[in-house]
Amino acid sequence: MQEKKKIPKSVASRLSLYLREISRLEDEGGDKVSSVELGELTGLTDAQVRKDLSYFGQFGTSGSGYEILKLKNILRDLLGKDNIWHIVLIGAGNIGSALLRYPGFKNQGFIIKEAFDIDQKKIGKCYGEVTVKDVRQINDIEKDRSIKIAIITVPVDSAQDVAEEVTRYGIICILNFSPVILKVDEGVTVRNIDLSNELENFSFILTSAKG
């Protein structure tokens, strides 16, 4: 009954990184890892690694570090890696079809179960293991209550509409590739992938460096 200190956002967003590197170490046959080593792998300081992990309990061993298997299981637990997560993707264009073809998601427990498009030329096509359906059938996802995550890869003008629709049908997490801030109900989490934004960050750096 002591599990209730709130986890800072910043910490939560790094768990995935820890798990990735821990898994890599495990694959290489390691069985112990120190906060210094894990810090090097993740690009963080050792202190930050320790502090982050300490939010979830004490499972390191002074003088020797963290047991890889144990740490992996804790992180897997936190991240819900024993579940399979079902995803719907809307917009099977350039980016959308690249995502559909990527086998890596499935290996990590993320299955894109449905894909929708508005374009007759896309509908019926099969990418990876998914056949693209007509977006007018999108309420299909309501029947399958297991789909809580949507990936939106439609053009910017349609993104808000699509977001409203999928949230109506039970989606509460949205990964949005369109360059627009989606207005969603409370309780819905949106993460934006904004590639132009990233590039403009570079041009800002390059421009101010010249100053």
Add this chain to the structure above:
Amino acid sequence: MQEKKKIPKSVASRLSLYLREISRLEDEGGDKVSSVELGELTGLTDAQVRKDLSYFGQFGTSGSGYEILKLKNILRDLLGKDNIWHIVLIGAGNIGSALLRYPGFKNQGFIIKEAFDIDQKKIGKCYGEVTVKDVRQINDIEKDRSIKIAIITVPVDSAQDVAEEVTRYGIICILNFSPVILKVDEGVTVRNIDLSNELENFSFILTSAKG
């Protein structure tokens, strides 16, 4: 000679967002915008909008807001939008080719000028306006000193090698899609797009909600 207060990282990363929404407003024929309105469009508070912009001077008008054209020009200046930025992409696979085909970058002054791959099946192919070259010719980019930005879309095992190579040839900004933390020299900026990470963030949220 007073231009020297340091701009916080967090502020810099939002400039692009402001410019995007300001440009949208301009397209719609607007000529003034308040911090409240801009806050709504960007998903930020009005106070934050004002504070962010205030790092660059005072160009709002009390009682009426910001002049869109003026604000746009300031942001364009800061972000170096009067330059054309040249980019090299390495790895013309799923994601890489989706990026090559995207016309949006060019419209925003980002030109993917060269693309390289190691696979004979990819070499010689043309995506968008770029023809994929053999990665063994990658030092071509050294001749073209205008290329400072690289997009890395190779498999995880090659990413570190590619990063080392491109930085040797003058790249100082890297947009990395591979799920690995790149070790680069000081002075090189890396931004990671880690889609599995984003999805795991969702599964963390969904898992802890159930808790």
Add this chain to the structure above:
DNA sequence: AGAGATTTGTGATTTTTTTCACGAAGTAGG
């Protein structure tokens, strides 16, 4: 078993980022 080295876990501190809150400046309408 003891000495010396390593590494954790965490309060305290510092830094960074966001929010608050209000005076000053400007607008609008008579």
Add this chain to the structure above:
DNA sequence: CCTACTTCGTGAAAAAAATCACAAATCTCT
């Protein structure tokens, strides 16, 4: 020109995040 309203710019305060630094725990070696 006066009153009522709007909106900016910004110090001050609060909140969030990162870093420091060290006691305590454990390990290794002899």
